[in-house]
Amino acid sequence: MKPTGLLEVTAVWRPTPRTVRVTFTGDGLADLEPWPDQQLKLLFPPPGRPVRLPSGDDDVLRWYQAYLAIPEDERPVMRSYTVRSxxxxxxxxxxxxxxxxxxxxxxxxxxxxAGAVLGRYGPDAAYRRPLSTADTLLLAGDETALPAIATILSEVDNAVAFVEVAAAAEEQPLPVHWLHRDGAEHGVKLLEAVRDAKLGPGSVAAWLAGEAGMVRALRRHLVGERGLDKRVVEFSGYWRRRLTQDDAPTADDLADAAEKLAQAGG
Structure with missing residues (x-):
């Protein structure tokens, strides 16, 4: 499958009041090998313009250089998403x-x-990560982590999952422990639930995703209080409160990136 191409919307609906699920078709998708937590880049065109895809080959660095070479007023905005199904x-x-x-x-x-068109890069198998073989796999995240959590749950039977959402209306039919913010600060109820969770006996690994500050707090608890090895805690800060993906990384963001590189290097 070519790493880049166009996606066309065929259906749009809302499984919950705050969630929009979009079905896309496109060249190569029929040949796409599925794997849990499968991520891709979506390219959103500037208002009133068609999607302009970068030229280039399969090399991600050359592709990204071609993306940056597109004039700013024509360059699509790129964001990362997880394939839900x-x-x-x-x-x-x-x-x-x-x-x-x-x-x-x-x-x-x-x-x-229906009929709207976006660009894509990926999914790229180079970013595929094997699922943990620990006795218990802890999954924890907010609503932005639900697509990945759903795909992981479809592959394993040793997971304990906690998901924090805005309210009860945001629940989806998944076997997870739901936490409702109901106006509380983002991540507080999720951290409390994970602190209280009984995860033994046997080995434990964790997969965390969602708002970056929330994910950091969960990691500090699991490593500092629970004593988990950093290497068995996989994490992704999908978004940042009061900041966008276009804003410069903070010191915490840079530290997270360095930690992820260290994990990837073994």
């Missing part, structure tokens, strides 16, 4: 509608309709 040459992607001001991806999702 796939069937018959299509993939589903979920967009969470946050309370804060819409970024380009959320703004697009609010009005998405």
């Amino acid at each position: 796939r069937a018959l040459g299509t993939i589903d992607v979920e967009f969470v509608l946050h309370d804060s001001a819409d970024g380009p991806a959320t703004a697009w999702a609010r009005t998405a309709s």
Whole structure:
């Protein structure tokens, strides 16, 4: 499958009030090998313009250089998403509608309709990670982690999952422990639930994703209080409160990136 191409919307619906699920079709999707936590880049065109894809080959660095070479007023905005499900040459992607001001991806999702076209890069098998073989796999995240958690749960039977969402109406039919913010600060109830969770006996590994500060707090608990080895705690800060993916990384973001590189290097 070519790493880049176009995606066309075939269906849009809302499984919950704050979630937009979009079905895409596109060249090569029928040949896409599925794996848990399968990520891809979506390219959103500037308002009123078609998607302009970078030229280039399969090398990700050369592709990204070609992307940066597109004039700024024509360059699509790139955001990372996880494939929620796939069937018959299509993939589903979920967009969470946050309370804060819409970024380009959320703004697009609010009005998405059949026939709309985006660009894509990936999914790239180079970023595929094997699932843990620990006796217990702890999954914890907010609503942005639900697509990945759903795919992981479909592959393992040793997982204990905790998901924090805005309210009860945001629950989806998945075998997880639901936490409802109901106006509380983001991540507080999730951290409390993980602290209280009984995860033994045997070995424990963890997979964490969602708002970056929340993920850091969960990691500090699991490594500092629970005593888990850093190497068995996989983590991703999908988004940052009050910041976008286009804002410069903070010192905490850089430390997270260094930790992930160290993990990838073994």
